Amino acid sequence: MLFLKNPINYSRQNINKNDIKKVKNVLESDFLTQGPKVEEFENEINKFCKSRYSVACNSATSALHIACLALGLKRNDIVWTNPVSFVASANCALYCGAKVDYVDIDLNTFNITFENFKKKLFKTKKKNFPKILILVDYGGFPCDLDKIYKLARKNNIYVIQDSSHSLGAKYKNSKVGDCKFSDITVFSFHPVKIITTGEGGVATTKSKKLFNYMQMFRTHGITKDSKFFKKANKNTWYFEQQVLGYNYRMNDIEASLGISQLKRINKNLSERKKLAFNYNKNLNPKIKKINIKKFVKSSYHLYPVLIEKEKIGFSRDDLLKYLKKNNIHCQLHYIPIFEHPFHSINKKKKFAYFPNTMKFYECAISLPMYYGLKMNEQKFVIEKINKRIKNVNRNYNSSEG
Ligand SMILES: Cc1ncc(COP(=O)(O)O)c(C=O)c1O
Structure with a gap:
C-alpha cells in the first residue's frame, strides 16, 4: 500500500538547476526587457515547430489578441470557437469588438470535429459566417485540422489554432506551429503548460505580412523598420506609431527560461x-x-x-x-x-x-x-x-x- 508525502496536482511546472542558471545570467546582463534572448527564443521555436515566423508575447492571451488584430478582426465581426476551452479563446475576439459563437464538441475526441463545423456552417446564412475560426488543440490533441482548414479557407474564414496545450504535437506528420493548417498558431508558456516562461506565449505564422502586423501590435503599434515608415526620415533614433498597439512583449528573463526548457x-x-x-x-x-x-x-x-x-x-x-x-x-x-x-x-x-x-x-x-x-x-x-x-x-x- 502506497502513501503520499506530498499532494499531487493535476499539473505543475518543471524547473531544474540549468533553468535557474540561465535566468540568473540574464539578471546579471545588460538586458532585462526585450533583448537578444527574445529573438533567440523565437528562433528556437521556429526550429522546433518548423515555423517560418514567431512573435513572442507576455501571454498566449495577448498572442491571441494580436493574432485577431493582424487578421483584421473588427467590431461586429463574428468568431467561432470551441466552448470547451479557457475563456481566453473567446475573450481575444471580444477585445476587438467581435461577437463569439461556438461549435459543439464530440464525445470521442472532446473537440470540434469537421462534421460539426460543416453542419453549423451549412445551417448559417453566408452573411453570418465567422471571419475567424479559433480551433483549440484541447489537452494537446489537434482536431480535424486539414479538412476544417480547407473548408474554412474556401469560405474566406481565417483559422487561428489555439495550441496553448500542444507544443510538440503533430497532425499528419506536420508539426503543430508550422501553420500548414492555420493562418496563425498560438502557444502558451504558463507554468502548467508543456514548457514555461513563467507567463508567456508565442504566435507563429507562415505569412510575412501577418508577422509584421503582429510585431507592430505587440509593441504599441510602433515600427522601427524604415521600409514601412509613412514619413521620410533617415535619422537612426526615428520610429513611428502607425496603429493602436499594446505592450505585449516578452522579456529576456522569460525568454531565457523558455530556451532552457526547450532543450529538454x-x-x-x-x-x-x-x-x-x-x-x-x-x-x-x-x-x-x-x-x-x-x-x-x-x-x-x-x-x-x-x-x-x-x-x-x-x-x-x-x-x-x-x-x-x-x-x-x-x-x-x-x-x-x-x-x-x-x-x-x-x-x-x-x-x-x-x-x-x-x-x-x-x-x-x-x-x-x-x-x-x-x-x-x-x-x-x-x-x-x-x-x-x-x-x-x-x-x-x-x-x-
Ligand atoms: C486553450 C487556452 N487558450 C489560451 C490560454 C491563455 O494562456 P495564457 O495564460 O498564456 O494567457 C489558455 C491558458 O490556460 C488555454 O488553456
Missing part, C-alpha cells in the same frame, strides 16, 4: 506519453478516455476522462472530492465558456445546440499529467480510482442482490 522538451514529451500509456492500460475500462485518431500525435498536456455516473456508479464531483481527501488535486478542464456569467447564453440554446459540451461539463475530469510526475505517484492515483469503482460497484451489486 523531447524528454518531457516522451514522459507524458508514457504516463498516458499507463493510464490507458491500467484505468478501469468503465472510464471513458479520449479516442486519439491515428494521424494525431498528442503532446499530452492534459489527461482528460469522462466519469459517467450511470456506468461507474458515482459522479465526477464525487470522484473529485474522494481524490482530494486522498491528497490528489484534480481539476475540470473546462467550464464551458458560455457557462460563465459574463459569456452566458440562454439555457434552452445551450442544451439544444451544445448537448455534447453540456454532457462533457457534467462528466469531465483531468487526471494528474505533467513532466516530473513519478511512476509510483501515478500508480497511487490509478489504484485509488480503480479501488473506488470496485468498491462502489460491489456495494451496488450486493444491495441489488
Whole structure:
C-alpha cells in the first residue's frame, strides 16, 4: 500500500538547476526587457515547430489578441470557437469588438470535429459566417485540422489554432506551429503548460505580412523598420506609431527560461506519453478516455476522462472530492465558456445546440499529467480510482442482490 508525502496536482511546472542558471545570467546582463534572448527564443521555436515566423508575447492571451488584430478582426465581426476551452479563446475576439459563437464538441475526441463545423456552417446564412475560426488543440490533441482548414479557407474564414496545450504535437506528420493548417498558431508558456516562461506565449505564422502586423501590435503599434515608415526620415533614433498597439512583449528573463526548457522538451514529451500509456492500460475500462485518431500525435498536456455516473456508479464531483481527501488535486478542464456569467447564453440554446459540451461539463475530469510526475505517484492515483469503482460497484451489486 502506497502513501503520499506530498499532494499531487493535476499539473505543475518543471524547473531544474540549468533553468535557474540561465535566468540568473540574464539578471546579471545588460538586458532585462526585450533583448537578444527574445529573438533567440523565437528562433528556437521556429526550429522546433518548423515555423517560418514567431512573435513572442507576455501571454498566449495577448498572442491571441494580436493574432485577431493582424487578421483584421473588427467590431461586429463574428468568431467561432470551441466552448470547451479557457475563456481566453473567446475573450481575444471580444477585445476587438467581435461577437463569439461556438461549435459543439464530440464525445470521442472532446473537440470540434469537421462534421460539426460543416453542419453549423451549412445551417448559417453566408452573411453570418465567422471571419475567424479559433480551433483549440484541447489537452494537446489537434482536431480535424486539414479538412476544417480547407473548408474554412474556401469560405474566406481565417483559422487561428489555439495550441496553448500542444507544443510538440503533430497532425499528419506536420508539426503543430508550422501553420500548414492555420493562418496563425498560438502557444502558451504558463507554468502548467508543456514548457514555461513563467507567463508567456508565442504566435507563429507562415505569412510575412501577418508577422509584421503582429510585431507592430505587440509593441504599441510602433515600427522601427524604415521600409514601412509613412514619413521620410533617415535619422537612426526615428520610429513611428502607425496603429493602436499594446505592450505585449516578452522579456529576456522569460525568454531565457523558455530556451532552457526547450532543450529538454523531447524528454518531457516522451514522459507524458508514457504516463498516458499507463493510464490507458491500467484505468478501469468503465472510464471513458479520449479516442486519439491515428494521424494525431498528442503532446499530452492534459489527461482528460469522462466519469459517467450511470456506468461507474458515482459522479465526477464525487470522484473529485474522494481524490482530494486522498491528497490528489484534480481539476475540470473546462467550464464551458458560455457557462460563465459574463459569456452566458440562454439555457434552452445551450442544451439544444451544445448537448455534447453540456454532457462533457457534467462528466469531465483531468487526471494528474505533467513532466516530473513519478511512476509510483501515478500508480497511487490509478489504484485509488480503480479501488473506488470496485468498491462502489460491489456495494451496488450486493444491495441489488
Ligand atoms: C486553450 C487556452 N487558450 C489560451 C490560454 C491563455 O494562456 P495564457 O495564460 O498564456 O494567457 C489558455 C491558458 O490556460 C488555454 O488553456
